[in-house]
Amino acid sequence: MNQKSECQPVTGTLNPKYGQKAGLRITNLCKTFGKKKVLKNLNFEVPKGGITGFLGPNGAGKSTTIKIIAGLVAPTSGTVEIEGVLMNGNSTAVFQKLGIMFEAPTFYNYLSARQNYELLTRLQKNTEVDVDHILKIVGLSGSADVKVGEFSQGMRQRLGIGQALLVQPEFLILDEPTNALDPLGRKEIKNLILHLAQNEKMTIFVSSHLLSEIEQVCTHAVIINEGKILAAASIDELREHGVQTLEDYFLELIEKENQC
Numbered sequence: 001m002n003q004k005s006e007c008q009p010v011t012g013t014l015n016p017k018y019g020q021k022a023g024l025r026i027t028n029l030c031k032t033f034g035k036k037k038v039l040k041n042l043n044f045e046v047p048k049g050g051i052t053g054f055l056g057p058n059g060a061g062k063s064t065t066i067k068i069i070a071g072l073v074a075p076t077s078g079t080v081e082i083e084g085v086l087m088n089g090n091s092t093a094v095f096q097k098l099g100i101m102f103e104a105p106t107f108y109n110y111l112s113a114r115q116n117y118e119l120l121t122r123l124q125k126n127t128e129v130d131v132d133h134i135l136k137i138v139g140l141s142g143s144a145d146v147k148v149g150e151f152s153q154g155m156r157q158r159l160g161i162g163q164a165l166l167v168q169p170e171f172l173i174l175d176e177p178t179n180a181l182d183p184l185g186r187k188e189i190k191n192l193i194l195h196l197a198q199n200e201k202m203t204i205f206v207s208s209h210l211l212s213e214i215e216q217v218c219t220h221a222v223i224i225n226e227g228k229i230l231a232a233a234s235i236d237e238l239r240e241h242g243v244q245t246l247e248d249y250f251l252e253l254i255e256k257e258n259q260c
Contacts, residue, residue, distance in 0.1 A: 022081070023048040023171050023203035024069070029078030031064055031227075038064050040227040042078070046205050046220070051197050053218035054207040055246060061227040062207040063103065066175050070100050082171060099169030103176040105160030109149030113140050113159055116148060120166055129166050137200070138162040138192060154185030161192060172196060174206040178213050186210075190217050211247040223250055225257070 024046035031039040039061050046052045054062055067073040069080050071087065080087040085094045107116045117131045135144045138158040143151070148159065157177055164172060174193070178186040194217055196202045208214040215221070221238065223231045223246070230253045231238070243249045 022046060023083065024205060025079075025081040025084075026065070027079045027081070029065070029068065029080065030076045031061075031068065031073070032076045038227050039068075039075075039078075042224075042227075042229055044222045044229055044232045046203065046222075048203045049197075049201070050219035051193060051204045051206065051217055052220040052222060053211075053214040053246075054205060054222050054224065055209075055211050055214060055250070056224040056230075057209050059226075060209075060224045062209075062224060063175060065224075066100070066102070066173055066207060069173065070098075071095070096167060097170045098173070099164035099167050099171070100173045101160045101164040101175060101177065103179060105156070105163060107148045107156070107159065107163075110147060112145045112147055113151075113162075114144040116159070117162065117166060120163060124166065126166060129168060131166075134162045134165050137165065137195070139188065152185070154181050154188055157181060157185065157189055158192060161189075161196075165196075170202065172202045172204045174204065176208055177206060178208060178210055186213055193217050211250055212245065215246045221246060223253065225250075225254060230254075230257070 022045040026042050026044050029039055029042040056062055064073060068075050082094050082098060087094060113135060114131060117134065121129055121131065135141050138161055140155065140158060143155065161174065161177065178189050193204060193206060197204050206214055218235060220234045222229060
């Protein structure tokens with residue numbers, strides 16, 4: 001990789017344009033389990049309207065961060081804001097704008113894709129969503145009445161993304177959406193992410209340990225390792241600093257961290 005100088009963390013302008021709210025703002029976020037510090041003072045923003053990759057190896061703290069955003073895990077300290085609203089136990093209106101697909105989503109295998117979605121909409125008391133439209137968006141219209149137990153892993157991942165879309169979110173979080181997929185399955189998921197951002201006008205925050213895969217679709221990147229942010233910037237800013245690939249850049253940052 002050719003960089004203008006020795007590898008330095010890039011902290012760029014992930015901030016939104018003046019007067020525009022950030023889709024997501026993380027401030028001084030820390031999480032400790034027992035004596036183990038899992039998240040160490042995270043600070044970053046996700047601008048509205050783009051695709052931000054939350055990138056790092058397994059165990060870096062990505063899933064813990066997402067669980068805190070989702071309200072499933074309480075932070076030790078720090079805050080989370082979505083659309084300018086502070087997330088807490090009373091943030092019902094904000095959660096209605098938030099769609100989340102966790103890694104390895106589960107479904108009733110004996111029900112069809114459509115039946116799974118219809119069951120979820122009843123549980124959510126969501127009478128406005130068009131299930132057939134969601135199935136079309138994720139490319140499963142032709143398999144809508146097939147039992148999920150017969151789905152490939154790639155189809156299940158697309159079904160999981162569709163599940164997150166049932167709440168008709170403005171902000172979409174995807175946790176390892178290409179994990180365990182073959183090249184064709186990864187391509188389908190990347191195309192779907194691009195479609196959701198460009199055509200459905202969603203802000204997307206996607207976590208992955210497959211840096212080279214997500215780099216192909218994201219407009220911004222937040223790189224995390226061992227609970228610390230190593231870099232946060234737009235892809236254009238990283239390119240201006242001479243970064244050619246996120247994977248090579250990440251490895252150089254890790255090497256530098258180990259030398260300190």
